[in-house]
Amino acid sequence: MRQGQFLPHGRLPRALTALALWFGLVTVPTAAASPVLLDPPEAGTPEEEEEEEAPALIAPDPAPEPEPEAPATSKSKTAKPGKKPTKSASAKKPKGDPRCGGKTPIWEHTVKSGENLGRIAGMYGVRQSDITRLNAKLKKNPDKLSIGQKILVCPDPEVPPHLEEEGSYTVKKGDSLSEIAEKHHMKVGELIALQKGSLRKRLDANKSDLRPGDEITIMIDRGIIAAFAPKKDEDRGVLRVGIPLDPGKHFYIKRPNLAFGTGATIKAIKAAISKYAQLKGIKGGPQVHVGDISARGGGPLKGHKSHQKGVDVDVGLVLKGADAKEVRFLSGNADNLDVARTWALIKSFVDTKEVRAIFLDYGLQKILYEHAKKKGVPESKLDELFQYPRGKGRGFGIIRHWKGHRDHFHVRFHR
Numbered sequence: 001m002r003q004g005q006f007l008p009h010g011r012l013p014r015a016l017t018a019l020a021l022w023f024g025l026v027t028v029p030t031a032a033a034s035p036v037l038l039d040p041p042e043a044g045t046p047e048e049e050e051e052e053e054a055p056a057l058i059a060p061d062p063a064p065e066p067e068p069e070a071p072a073t074s075k076s077k078t079a080k081p082g083k084k085p086t087k088s089a090s091a092k093k094p095k096g097d098p099r100c101g102g103k104t105p106i107w108e109h110t111v112k113s114g115e116n117l118g119r120i121a122g123m124y125g126v127r128q129s130d131i132t133r134l135n136a137k138l139k140k141n142p143d144k145l146s147i148g149q150k151i152l153v154c155p156d157p158e159v160p161p162h163l164e165e166e167g168s169y170t171v172k173k174g175d176s177l178s179e180i181a182e183k184h185h186m187k188v189g190e191l192i193a194l195q196k197g198s199l200r201k202r203l204d205a206n207k208s209d210l211r212p213g214d215e216i217t218i219m220i221d222r223g224i225i226a227a228f229a230p231k232k233d234e235d236r237g238v239l240r241v242g243i244p245l246d247p248g249k250h251f252y253i254k255r256p257n258l259a260f261g262t263g264a265t266i267k268a269i270k271a272a273i274s275k276y277a278q279l280k281g282i283k284g285g286p287q288v289h290v291g292d293i294s295a296r297g298g299g300p301l302k303g304h305k306s307h308q309k310g311v312d313v314d315v316g317l318v319l320k321g322a323d324a325k326e327v328r329f330l331s332g333n334a335d336n337l338d339v340a341r342t343w344a345l346i347k348s349f350v351d352t353k354e355v356r357a358i359f360l361d362y363g364l365q366k367i368l369y370e371h372a373k374k375k376g377v378p379e380s381k382l383d384e385l386f387q388y389p390r391g392k393g394r395g396f397g398i399i400r401h402w403k404g405h406r407d408h409f410h411v412r413f414h415r
Contacts, residue, residue, distance in 0.1 A: 099134060100154035105227050106134075107161045111149040112219075114193025117142045118380030120151060122397040125159030125357065128384055143380075158357065159395040160228035166194075167220040173212045177203070182391040184218050187383075194219070221394065239298025239310040245269060250277040251288040252327060258301065261293040261310035265413050268354040269293075269313055276348040285341050286324045289316030291408060311356075311413045315349075317364075318342045329407040332364055339371045349411050350385065350398060359410040362392040362401040 096102035109120055117138065121128045132138045134152040145151075155161055169180060181191040192203045194217045202209050242260035245253060251273050253259050261269070273288050291314030294307050301307045317332040318324075318341035332342070346368070349355050360368075365388035373382060385398050392401035402410070 097154070099152075104155055104157055104160075107153045107155055107225075107228070109151045109153050109161075111145050111147055111151065112194075113147055114190045115145065116380045116383060117145065118378075118383035119190070120153070121384045122386070123159075124153050124161065125156030125395060125397065125400075126154065127353075127398070128380070130154065155228060156356065157228075157230050157234065159400075160230060161225050162394070163222040163225055164219045165222060167218050169216045169218045171210055171212055171214040171216060175210065175212075177207055177210050178389075180216060180218070182389060185221065185390045185394045185396065186219070187389060191216070191218070235306040235308060236300075237298060237309040239294050239296070239308070242294065242296045242298065242310060244296075245290065245293060248273065250274070251290050253290050254327065255292060258292045258295055258307075259290065260296045260298075261313065262413075264354060265293065265311050265313070268349075268352045268413055269411075272345075272349040272352050275351065276345050279344050279348070282341060282344060285318060285338065288318075288345065289327060289329070289408075291315065291329065306410075306412070309415070311415060313411050313413075314408045315345070315411060316408050318345055331407045334367065337364070337367065339367055343368050343371055343375075346399070346409060354413050355398065355411055356414045357412045358399045359402040359405050359412070360399055361403075361406040362388060364406060365399060365401065368399075 096104050097106040100106055107124070109124075111120070117128050117131060121131055128142065131151060131153055132142055134154065138151070153161075171180075177188050177191065181188045184191070188207060192200065192207070195203060196217070199214060199216075239260060239262065241263070243263050243266045244256070245259040245261065245266050247253060247256075248270065269290070273290075276282060276288065292301065292304065292307050293313045294310040295301055298308050298310055304312075306312045314329070316329050318338040319326070319330060319332065319336045320338040321336055323330050323336045324338070330336070346358060346360075349358065365386055369382060369386050369388045383397070387396040387400045390396050
Protein backbone atom coordinates (compact mmCIF):
# COMPACT_ATOMS: atom_id res chain seq x y z
CA MET A 1 0.00 0.00 0.00
CA ARG A 2 1.38 3.41 -1.01
CA GLN A 3 1.96 6.17 1.54
CA GLY A 4 -1.14 8.32 2.09
CA GLN A 5 -3.54 5.67 0.76
CA PHE A 6 -6.77 5.49 2.79
CA LEU A 7 -7.86 2.17 4.24
CA PRO A 8 -10.97 1.92 6.47
CA HIS A 9 -9.95 1.34 10.10
CA GLY A 10 -12.40 -1.52 10.44
CA ARG A 11 -10.15 -3.67 8.26
CA LEU A 12 -6.98 -3.26 10.40
CA PRO A 13 -6.36 -4.42 13.95
CA ARG A 14 -6.26 -1.49 16.40
CA ALA A 15 -2.54 -1.84 17.19
CA LEU A 16 -1.68 -2.06 13.48
CA THR A 17 -3.83 0.98 12.72
CA ALA A 18 -2.10 3.06 15.40
CA LEU A 19 1.34 2.02 14.07
CA ALA A 20 0.30 2.88 10.50
CA LEU A 21 -0.95 6.29 11.59
CA TRP A 22 2.30 7.04 13.42
CA PHE A 23 4.43 6.35 10.30
CA GLY A 24 2.03 8.17 7.97
CA LEU A 25 1.09 5.07 5.99
CA VAL A 26 -2.61 5.79 6.32
CA THR A 27 -4.52 8.98 6.95
CA VAL A 28 -7.67 9.75 8.85
CA PRO A 29 -10.21 11.47 6.55
CA THR A 30 -11.09 14.96 7.81
CA ALA A 31 -14.81 15.80 7.79
CA ALA A 32 -15.68 18.41 5.18
CA ALA A 33 -16.96 21.74 6.40
CA SER A 34 -20.72 21.39 6.83
CA PRO A 35 -23.56 23.62 7.95
CA VAL A 36 -24.20 23.88 11.66
CA LEU A 37 -27.38 22.25 12.95
CA LEU A 38 -29.38 24.56 15.19
CA ASP A 39 -32.33 23.73 17.39
CA PRO A 40 -35.45 25.78 16.62
CA PRO A 41 -35.07 29.28 18.15
CA GLU A 42 -36.82 29.87 21.45
CA ALA A 43 -36.40 33.63 21.47
CA GLY A 44 -39.54 35.62 20.93
CA THR A 45 -41.85 33.21 22.75
CA PRO A 46 -44.43 35.61 24.20
CA GLU A 47 -46.15 33.27 26.64
CA GLU A 48 -45.51 30.07 28.56
CA GLU A 49 -47.05 27.70 26.07
CA GLU A 50 -46.28 24.43 24.37
CA GLU A 51 -43.66 25.00 21.69
CA GLU A 52 -44.61 24.54 18.05
CA GLU A 53 -43.05 21.40 16.60
CA ALA A 54 -40.24 22.17 14.19
CA PRO A 55 -37.31 20.19 12.75
CA ALA A 56 -33.70 20.99 13.50
CA LEU A 57 -32.58 23.90 11.38
CA ILE A 58 -29.54 23.89 9.12
CA ALA A 59 -27.74 27.15 9.62
CA PRO A 60 -24.74 28.04 7.47
CA ASP A 61 -23.18 31.48 7.70
CA PRO A 62 -24.43 34.07 5.21
CA ALA A 63 -22.86 34.20 1.78
CA PRO A 64 -20.28 35.01 0.63
CA GLU A 65 -18.19 32.66 2.72
CA PRO A 66 -14.39 32.54 2.75
CA GLU A 67 -12.72 29.60 1.05
CA PRO A 68 -12.17 26.81 3.62
CA GLU A 69 -8.61 25.87 4.39
CA ALA A 70 -7.50 22.54 2.94
CA PRO A 71 -7.42 19.91 5.72
CA ALA A 72 -4.14 18.26 6.55
CA THR A 73 -4.04 14.65 5.33
CA SER A 74 -1.15 13.42 7.43
CA LYS A 75 0.88 14.36 10.47
CA SER A 76 3.45 17.05 9.83
CA LYS A 77 6.87 16.64 11.38
CA THR A 78 7.29 20.41 11.53
CA ALA A 79 3.99 21.09 13.31
CA LYS A 80 4.44 22.40 16.84
CA PRO A 81 3.00 20.05 19.46
CA GLY A 82 -0.03 21.39 21.26
CA LYS A 83 -0.72 24.19 18.76
CA LYS A 84 -4.43 24.93 18.52
CA PRO A 85 -6.01 24.96 15.05
CA THR A 86 -6.84 28.38 13.68
CA LYS A 87 -10.58 29.14 13.58
CA SER A 88 -11.86 29.98 10.13
CA ALA A 89 -13.50 33.34 9.54
CA SER A 90 -16.80 31.61 8.79
CA ALA A 91 -16.97 30.32 12.38
CA LYS A 92 -17.12 33.84 13.76
CA LYS A 93 -20.58 35.32 14.17
CA PRO A 94 -20.74 38.77 12.54
CA LYS A 95 -21.49 41.69 14.81
CA GLY A 96 -24.66 43.72 14.49
CA ASP A 97 -24.50 46.30 11.74
CA PRO A 98 -24.74 49.97 12.83
CA ARG A 99 -27.42 50.48 10.16
CA CYS A 100 -29.47 47.86 12.03
CA GLY A 101 -28.96 49.53 15.39
CA GLY A 102 -26.27 46.97 16.19
CA LYS A 103 -28.94 44.31 16.85
CA THR A 104 -28.38 42.16 13.77
CA PRO A 105 -26.07 41.90 10.76
CA ILE A 106 -27.42 43.39 7.55
CA TRP A 107 -28.85 40.98 4.96
CA GLU A 108 -28.83 41.22 1.17
CA HIS A 109 -32.06 39.89 -0.34
CA THR A 110 -32.22 38.84 -3.98
CA VAL A 111 -35.59 39.60 -5.59
CA LYS A 112 -37.40 36.55 -7.04
CA SER A 113 -40.24 36.30 -9.51
CA GLY A 114 -43.61 37.33 -8.08
CA GLU A 115 -42.24 39.32 -5.13
CA ASN A 116 -43.30 42.82 -4.09
CA LEU A 117 -41.80 45.08 -1.44
CA GLY A 118 -44.49 44.14 1.09
CA ARG A 119 -43.75 40.45 0.67
CA ILE A 120 -40.02 41.06 1.14
CA ALA A 121 -40.71 43.15 4.26
CA GLY A 122 -42.99 40.45 5.66
CA MET A 123 -40.37 37.77 5.02
CA TYR A 124 -38.07 39.52 7.51
CA GLY A 125 -40.69 40.84 9.95
CA VAL A 126 -40.11 44.53 9.14
CA ARG A 127 -42.00 47.41 7.53
CA GLN A 128 -41.67 48.53 3.93
CA SER A 129 -40.47 51.90 5.21
CA ASP A 130 -37.61 50.14 7.04
CA ILE A 131 -36.41 48.75 3.71
CA THR A 132 -36.72 51.98 1.73
CA ARG A 133 -34.72 53.71 4.47
CA LEU A 134 -31.80 51.39 3.66
CA ASN A 135 -32.28 51.46 -0.12
CA ALA A 136 -32.50 55.03 -1.39
CA LYS A 137 -33.36 53.97 -4.96
CA LEU A 138 -36.58 52.32 -3.76
CA LYS A 139 -37.98 55.55 -2.29
CA LYS A 140 -38.87 56.94 -5.73
CA ASN A 141 -40.62 53.82 -7.01
CA PRO A 142 -40.98 51.03 -4.41
CA ASP A 143 -43.32 49.09 -6.71
CA LYS A 144 -40.71 48.72 -9.44
CA LEU A 145 -38.61 45.66 -8.60
CA SER A 146 -36.62 43.51 -11.01
CA ILE A 147 -35.72 39.83 -10.71
CA GLY A 148 -32.19 39.47 -9.34
CA GLN A 149 -32.17 42.95 -7.79
CA LYS A 150 -30.25 43.16 -4.49
CA ILE A 151 -32.03 44.79 -1.53
CA LEU A 152 -30.53 45.46 1.91
CA VAL A 153 -32.62 44.44 4.93
CA CYS A 154 -32.25 44.62 8.72
CA PRO A 155 -34.26 41.51 9.72
CA ASP A 156 -36.28 41.42 12.92
CA PRO A 157 -34.25 39.20 15.30
CA GLU A 158 -37.29 36.92 15.68
CA VAL A 159 -37.76 36.50 11.91
CA PRO A 160 -34.22 35.74 10.71
CA PRO A 161 -33.35 35.02 7.06
CA HIS A 162 -33.48 31.40 5.94
CA LEU A 163 -31.35 29.61 3.38
CA GLU A 164 -33.63 28.69 0.47
CA GLU A 165 -32.96 26.80 -2.71
CA GLU A 166 -35.09 25.93 -5.71
CA GLY A 167 -36.47 22.41 -5.84
CA SER A 168 -39.39 20.48 -7.30
CA TYR A 169 -42.46 18.65 -6.06
CA THR A 170 -44.39 15.95 -7.94
CA VAL A 171 -48.13 16.54 -7.66
CA LYS A 172 -50.12 13.64 -6.20
CA LYS A 173 -53.81 12.87 -6.49
CA GLY A 174 -55.78 15.09 -4.12
CA ASP A 175 -53.14 17.83 -3.93
CA SER A 176 -54.21 21.44 -4.29
CA LEU A 177 -52.14 24.47 -5.21
CA SER A 178 -53.11 26.24 -1.97
CA GLU A 179 -51.96 23.29 0.17
CA ILE A 180 -48.63 23.06 -1.64
CA ALA A 181 -48.11 26.82 -1.33
CA GLU A 182 -48.93 26.93 2.39
CA LYS A 183 -46.65 23.97 3.10
CA HIS A 184 -43.78 25.94 1.60
CA HIS A 185 -44.70 29.25 3.28
CA MET A 186 -45.98 30.90 0.10
CA LYS A 187 -49.16 32.34 -1.36
CA VAL A 188 -50.69 30.70 -4.42
CA GLY A 189 -49.76 33.63 -6.67
CA GLU A 190 -46.13 33.47 -5.54
CA LEU A 191 -46.00 29.74 -6.24
CA ILE A 192 -47.45 30.18 -9.73
CA ALA A 193 -44.88 32.91 -10.45
CA LEU A 194 -42.10 30.35 -9.95
CA GLN A 195 -43.41 28.05 -12.67
CA LYS A 196 -42.24 28.12 -16.28
CA GLY A 197 -43.38 27.09 -19.73
CA SER A 198 -46.69 25.37 -20.39
CA LEU A 199 -47.35 24.69 -16.69
CA ARG A 200 -47.12 28.42 -15.94
CA LYS A 201 -49.52 29.25 -18.78
CA ARG A 202 -51.97 26.59 -17.66
CA LEU A 203 -52.01 27.74 -14.02
CA ASP A 204 -52.24 31.40 -15.03
CA ALA A 205 -55.37 30.51 -16.99
CA ASN A 206 -56.85 28.27 -14.26
CA LYS A 207 -55.38 27.92 -10.77
CA SER A 208 -57.35 24.72 -10.23
CA ASP A 209 -55.89 22.98 -13.30
CA LEU A 210 -53.32 21.01 -11.33
CA ARG A 211 -52.75 17.43 -12.47
CA PRO A 212 -51.14 14.38 -10.82
CA GLY A 213 -47.60 14.03 -12.14
CA ASP A 214 -47.04 17.78 -12.65
CA GLU A 215 -43.57 18.87 -11.55
CA ILE A 216 -44.06 22.01 -9.46
CA THR A 217 -41.09 24.31 -8.81
CA ILE A 218 -40.89 25.12 -5.10
CA MET A 219 -38.51 26.91 -2.72
CA ILE A 220 -37.02 24.52 -0.17
CA ASP A 221 -36.35 25.95 3.29
CA ARG A 222 -32.91 24.81 4.49
CA GLY A 223 -33.05 26.63 7.82
CA ILE A 224 -31.90 29.78 9.59
CA ILE A 225 -28.69 31.50 8.57
CA ALA A 226 -26.39 31.01 11.58
CA ALA A 227 -25.27 34.63 11.90
CA PHE A 228 -28.91 35.70 12.41
CA ALA A 229 -29.99 33.04 14.92
CA PRO A 230 -32.15 34.65 17.65
CA LYS A 231 -30.72 34.97 21.14
CA LYS A 232 -32.35 32.63 23.64
CA ASP A 233 -32.41 35.18 26.45
CA GLU A 234 -33.71 38.14 24.45
CA ASP A 235 -36.98 38.29 26.42
CA ARG A 236 -35.28 38.33 29.81
CA GLY A 237 -34.46 41.51 31.66
CA VAL A 238 -35.67 44.18 34.03
CA LEU A 239 -37.54 47.47 33.85
CA ARG A 240 -35.32 50.10 35.41
CA VAL A 241 -37.78 53.00 35.20
CA GLY A 242 -41.32 51.63 35.20
CA ILE A 243 -44.05 54.04 34.11
CA PRO A 244 -47.61 53.04 35.13
CA LEU A 245 -50.47 52.99 32.67
CA ASP A 246 -53.00 55.26 34.34
CA PRO A 247 -56.73 54.51 33.97
CA GLY A 248 -58.41 56.01 30.92
CA LYS A 249 -61.90 56.61 29.61
CA HIS A 250 -61.64 54.19 26.71
CA PHE A 251 -59.87 51.22 28.33
CA TYR A 252 -60.06 48.91 31.32
CA ILE A 253 -56.84 47.73 33.03
CA LYS A 254 -57.17 44.17 34.26
CA ARG A 255 -54.29 44.21 36.78
CA PRO A 256 -52.94 47.73 37.49
CA ASN A 257 -50.06 46.30 39.58
CA LEU A 258 -48.75 44.61 36.38
CA ALA A 259 -49.32 47.56 34.04
CA PHE A 260 -45.86 49.16 34.09
CA GLY A 261 -43.87 49.82 30.94
CA THR A 262 -41.18 51.97 29.41
CA GLY A 263 -42.12 55.56 28.67
CA ALA A 264 -42.28 54.80 24.95
CA THR A 265 -44.51 51.75 25.51
CA ILE A 266 -47.03 53.58 27.71
CA LYS A 267 -47.15 56.49 25.26
CA ALA A 268 -47.75 54.12 22.31
CA ILE A 269 -50.54 52.22 24.12
CA LYS A 270 -52.36 55.45 24.94
CA ALA A 271 -51.91 56.79 21.40
CA ALA A 272 -53.22 53.58 19.80
CA ILE A 273 -56.33 53.37 22.00
CA SER A 274 -57.03 57.09 21.63
CA LYS A 275 -56.86 56.85 17.84
CA TYR A 276 -59.05 53.74 17.87
CA ALA A 277 -61.69 55.42 20.04
CA GLN A 278 -61.97 58.33 17.61
CA LEU A 279 -62.54 56.19 14.52
CA LYS A 280 -65.89 56.27 12.78
CA GLY A 281 -68.12 53.38 13.82
CA ILE A 282 -66.24 52.69 17.06
CA LYS A 283 -68.45 54.72 19.40
CA GLY A 284 -70.87 52.58 21.36
CA GLY A 285 -68.48 49.65 21.47
CA PRO A 286 -66.96 48.14 24.63
CA GLN A 287 -63.87 49.49 26.36
CA VAL A 288 -60.51 48.12 25.29
CA HIS A 289 -59.35 45.49 27.78
CA VAL A 290 -55.66 45.91 28.62
CA GLY A 291 -53.89 42.94 30.18
CA ASP A 292 -50.38 42.57 31.62
CA ILE A 293 -47.45 44.76 30.60
CA SER A 294 -44.76 44.23 33.29
CA ALA A 295 -44.30 44.44 37.06
CA ARG A 296 -42.99 47.75 38.42
CA GLY A 297 -39.35 46.62 38.21
CA GLY A 298 -39.78 44.13 35.39
CA GLY A 299 -38.21 40.69 35.60
CA PRO A 300 -39.90 37.25 35.39
CA LEU A 301 -43.70 37.35 35.50
CA LYS A 302 -45.75 34.27 36.33
CA GLY A 303 -47.64 32.98 33.32
CA HIS A 304 -45.37 34.69 30.79
CA LYS A 305 -42.00 34.11 29.19
CA SER A 306 -41.77 37.73 28.15
CA HIS A 307 -43.35 40.83 29.79
CA GLN A 308 -40.06 41.42 31.63
CA LYS A 309 -38.81 44.67 30.09
CA GLY A 310 -41.95 46.79 29.84
CA VAL A 311 -42.23 46.44 26.05
CA ASP A 312 -45.02 43.83 25.82
CA VAL A 313 -48.75 44.21 26.42
CA ASP A 314 -51.71 41.83 26.12
CA VAL A 315 -54.90 43.31 24.66
CA GLY A 316 -58.29 41.65 24.62
CA LEU A 317 -60.18 41.00 21.39
CA VAL A 318 -63.20 43.20 20.76
CA LEU A 319 -66.21 40.94 21.10
CA LYS A 320 -69.91 41.42 20.49
CA GLY A 321 -73.16 40.15 21.95
CA ALA A 322 -73.19 38.77 25.48
CA ASP A 323 -69.36 38.60 25.53
CA ALA A 324 -68.78 42.28 24.70
CA LYS A 325 -68.41 43.63 28.24
CA GLU A 326 -66.79 40.57 29.82
CA VAL A 327 -63.49 41.76 31.35
CA ARG A 328 -61.92 38.31 31.17
CA PHE A 329 -60.12 37.41 27.97
CA LEU A 330 -62.51 35.17 26.02
CA SER A 331 -61.71 33.19 22.88
CA GLY A 332 -62.85 34.77 19.66
CA ASN A 333 -64.72 32.94 16.93
CA ALA A 334 -66.88 33.67 13.89
CA ASP A 335 -69.92 34.21 16.11
CA ASN A 336 -68.65 36.51 18.87
CA LEU A 337 -65.72 38.36 17.27
CA ASP A 338 -66.41 41.97 16.33
CA VAL A 339 -64.20 41.74 13.25
CA ALA A 340 -64.38 45.38 12.18
CA ARG A 341 -63.54 46.76 15.62
CA THR A 342 -60.80 44.19 16.31
CA TRP A 343 -59.13 44.98 12.99
CA ALA A 344 -59.43 48.72 13.67
CA LEU A 345 -57.84 48.25 17.11
CA ILE A 346 -54.93 46.18 15.81
CA LYS A 347 -54.35 48.62 12.94
CA SER A 348 -54.32 51.52 15.41
CA PHE A 349 -51.46 49.83 17.26
CA VAL A 350 -49.59 49.10 14.01
CA ASP A 351 -50.01 52.69 12.86
CA THR A 352 -48.10 54.02 15.88
CA LYS A 353 -44.89 52.89 14.08
CA GLU A 354 -43.68 51.63 17.46
CA VAL A 355 -44.88 48.04 17.07
CA ARG A 356 -42.31 45.36 16.42
CA ALA A 357 -44.68 42.37 16.34
CA ILE A 358 -48.23 41.28 17.16
CA PHE A 359 -48.91 37.66 18.14
CA LEU A 360 -52.35 36.34 17.23
CA ASP A 361 -53.85 32.93 16.51
CA TYR A 362 -53.55 31.90 12.86
CA GLY A 363 -57.28 31.14 12.55
CA LEU A 364 -58.19 34.62 13.77
CA GLN A 365 -55.64 36.09 11.37
CA LYS A 366 -57.59 34.49 8.53
CA ILE A 367 -60.80 36.24 9.58
CA LEU A 368 -59.09 39.63 9.90
CA TYR A 369 -57.09 39.18 6.69
CA GLU A 370 -60.20 38.50 4.63
CA HIS A 371 -61.98 41.47 6.25
CA ALA A 372 -59.05 43.81 5.50
CA LYS A 373 -58.86 42.55 1.91
CA LYS A 374 -62.58 43.25 1.37
CA LYS A 375 -62.04 46.76 2.76
CA GLY A 376 -59.49 47.42 0.04
CA VAL A 377 -56.20 47.06 1.91
CA PRO A 378 -53.57 46.68 -0.87
CA GLU A 379 -52.01 43.26 -1.47
CA SER A 380 -48.53 44.60 -0.69
CA LYS A 381 -49.73 45.92 2.70
CA LEU A 382 -51.39 42.58 3.54
CA ASP A 383 -48.12 40.82 2.66
CA GLU A 384 -46.24 43.17 4.98
CA LEU A 385 -48.59 42.71 7.93
CA PHE A 386 -49.96 39.15 7.95
CA GLN A 387 -48.39 35.74 8.34
CA TYR A 388 -51.63 34.24 6.96
CA PRO A 389 -51.99 32.54 4.44
CA ARG A 390 -48.40 31.22 4.42
CA GLY A 391 -48.87 28.67 7.18
CA LYS A 392 -47.90 28.92 10.83
CA GLY A 393 -44.66 26.96 10.69
CA ARG A 394 -42.39 29.92 10.00
CA GLY A 395 -42.45 33.51 11.25
CA PHE A 396 -43.63 36.06 8.69
CA GLY A 397 -44.98 39.59 8.79
CA ILE A 398 -45.82 41.83 11.73
CA ILE A 399 -48.92 39.85 12.81
CA ARG A 400 -47.63 36.36 13.59
CA HIS A 401 -49.11 33.15 14.92
CA TRP A 402 -48.41 31.79 18.38
CA LYS A 403 -50.34 29.17 20.30
CA GLY A 404 -52.52 30.46 23.11
CA HIS A 405 -53.44 33.74 21.46
CA ARG A 406 -57.03 33.07 20.53
CA ASP A 407 -58.49 35.14 23.37
CA HIS A 408 -56.20 38.18 23.04
CA PHE A 409 -53.41 39.62 20.93
CA HIS A 410 -49.93 40.34 22.25
CA VAL A 411 -48.21 43.55 21.15
CA ARG A 412 -44.42 43.78 21.28
CA PHE A 413 -42.93 47.24 20.93
CA HIS A 414 -39.45 48.22 19.85
CA ARG A 415 -36.93 48.31 22.66
